[in-house]
Amino acid sequence: MMLGAVALLLSAALTVSQAEPVPVVLWHGMGDSCCNPLSMGSIKGLVEKKVGGGVYVKSLMIGNNIVEDTENGFLMNANDQVTNVCAQLKKDPKLQNGYNALGFSQGGQFLRAVAQRCPSPPMLNLISFGGQHQGVYGFPHCPGENQTLCDYVRKLLNIGAYISLTQAEYWHDPLNEAEYRQASVFLADINQEKAFNQTYKTNLLKLKNLVLVKFADDTMVDPKDSEWFGFYDEGQAVKVHNMTQSKLYQQDLLGLKELNESGRLALLASPGDHLQFTDAWFEANILKFLK
Template sequence: MVAHRNIMLWLAALVILGSCAAQTPIVIWHGMGDSCCNPLSMGSIKSLIQKNINGVYVKSLEIGSNVAEDTENGFFMNVNKQIDMVCQQLANDKNLSNGYNAIGFSQGGQFLRAIAQKCPTPPMLNLISVGGQHQGVYGFPKCPGDNGTICNLVRKMLNYGVYVSFVQDNLVQAEYWQDPLNEEEYRAKSVFLADINQERPTKNMTYKENLLKLKNMVLVMFLQDTMVQPKESEWFGFYEPGQTEKLYNMTQSDLYKNDYLGLKTLYQSGRITFLSSDSDHLRFTDDWFINNIIKRFLV
């Protein structure tokens, strides 16, 4: 009887370990003014995921050596440098070697898309962008959290000249700023967004090749968004060139029609999902996140 009981316990342990091992790891990247480990934001999201997916490994990206640096770097570290740092972090994490799902919040959404395009190893399986500004922004209406001093500095730098090289190289929000009244200068001087959106004369076709490796791209738009201008950027929409009122959607964009990035291929193969939340920027309930994100794409 003792031997039989020990065998049963051993088999049960194998089942539990196998179940945990089968869970795909998750990488999350916070937005502007936030950090990897804020208990009211990314810390809460990490806990919510872990409560609903038994044994899952969740990596919340930290850009810098501490929370303060992580927060500041979300404003003042060149995005391309951040991408390089994260690529190295992911490559060095043995928990991710067989692949991972990625969830980006606000600017973390387009940053993780850049990771998918530039760093295919380890493989990103599903990309979930929660309020990411994939066609950029044209406006800086307000700033989250207790970052008033930083936000005032950001506004001054944007007013100084968003496409001035010093601003482009040192201000994160300038690097995904798209001026529909001056598209030519944007394409010529944007150091980040114009590159990952294939808007330069020379196309990097490995970006398309790598993005097409995704199983799914999930795009979440907040219908009452007062942070992102225009909110349609969260679904790859933006202002038509030359004005700031009329908008185009993803399928009407040159980015989609030319398929330099693979959006058309992804969409026509059923691998792009558009979701919405009838709320302000990043304002969603636990139930919404569980039902729309965790249950549909992470388990």
Template sequence: MGCKTKTLIVLLIALLIVIYKWWKPTAGGTNPDVLPVVLWHGMGDTCCMPFSLGAIMSLIVEQTKGGYVRSLQIGGNPILDWQSGFFIHPDEQVEWVCQQLLQDERLAKGYNAIGFSQGGQFLRAVAQRCPQPPMRTLISLGGQHQGVFGLPMCPTLSQKSCDYISRLLNSAAYSEEAQHNLVQATYWHDPIMENHYRLGSTFLANINNELYLNTYYVENLQKLKKFVMVMFLNDTIVQPKESQWFQFYTSGQDRIIQPFNESKAYQDLHLDKMESEGKLVFLGIEGDHLAISKEWFIKNIVPLLLEK
């Protein structure tokens, strides 16, 4: 074994030790007066790294004076958790998460949820499909609720892998292979071929009630106290960025954004009712995708977590 190989092995072992030292999917739990918080990470991330959601967990515990926080780890280890963002169908992930939340006794009386990027629409699926334990407030940070039509960057993957995903989405997003094997294909929304999208999307078209009207989804979504959508105003990742506010291109082209209240999902999910009741909250933040400062989070998100 060469010297370079030995060095790489030592560095890898050291990295794994650091990861497992910081890898804590739950935190806090001593303050019963604050609703628990559930987090779901986005593509290319994991539940608990100290420079991403691990830091968010610590910040929430600090700001809620010991509130219970659970950051969802999909699968049984960090590798599966990372892979889930690309290769485990959202339906499988949502089903698994629903069972995990139901078994967590600390969530029995309700919880608030924060989804990061695609974790935002995944948690909305949890709210619609799994009313127990009850989700109170859903906060979507950069979630793509009307899908995406463009993938300019895929962080943490090689350029070759990124290029392959982009080609697959552009040419065969609604093929059985893509829908089964690639998470991003399940919320790829082609506005030029709307019928292909509605018939081919195996996740987003379903949770947006675009195939048939699922009244169970509507009833459960209405149970939310608030549905908070945060859009990153200078986003270069999500196309179009307005998807983060549940908007999308007008059918047949990819330039003009359709008004929120004219979309099919607005009517079929009864978002109109939620809007009239003041349950929908739209926040904008300057910066690129998920570029959130500690100060902004404390000012805009923490008060939502402290509401009774």
């Protein structure tokens, strides 16, 4: 009996030690593709190397090839992209027991939409690198030294920002919040600014961890505070409020407050410009959420 019990314990321990690592799903940003060896290909290799154990890494492709994937990042409606990805994840047999998700730039808020809308298969940890979770109000590298020019560019962008054929599903004009809430075809919905959707909150709270990475010297995202759910105060585009000062947090419309108070919301800062981080920084700050 004793030998049999010991054998069972050893067998169980061996099974645990040989358990496969949690799969990882990557979603690239605008202008990139699933398989660019200098970007997502490099990240895929980094994850495989650091997580080890033959981890399965799926780098999402929206379309039938790399060219379509890149084009769709610009031109395909964000809701359609999310629906496409939900279908991909649901039919992938290697993901059915759960996966960790890494989203880069717009891939960060798109994967958050996946977590809110498509809880099966389950997303375990969501890590957003420079995701614009409260949207953007500016052109890359604006505001810069010439504030007047940047304001003029904003006005030009506003003209077509809410037309669904443009890739501006997360354009957010703080000078006209009413128009933003009415016309936004994506961001206002997933941020509970059109109508409250309890399912969105319930699903996001299923995450083990929500990790938000902001790039300290980001010149691509305006305001960069959006990467931590901050944004411009309504009616102007200078003063910024942080996540905890937002209605989204204070009324806990998404569950951010509950995630934070339960220790499941991590705000990380990486030195450098947009999506610029080192392998050493990744290993020191991100790897623990993937193992």
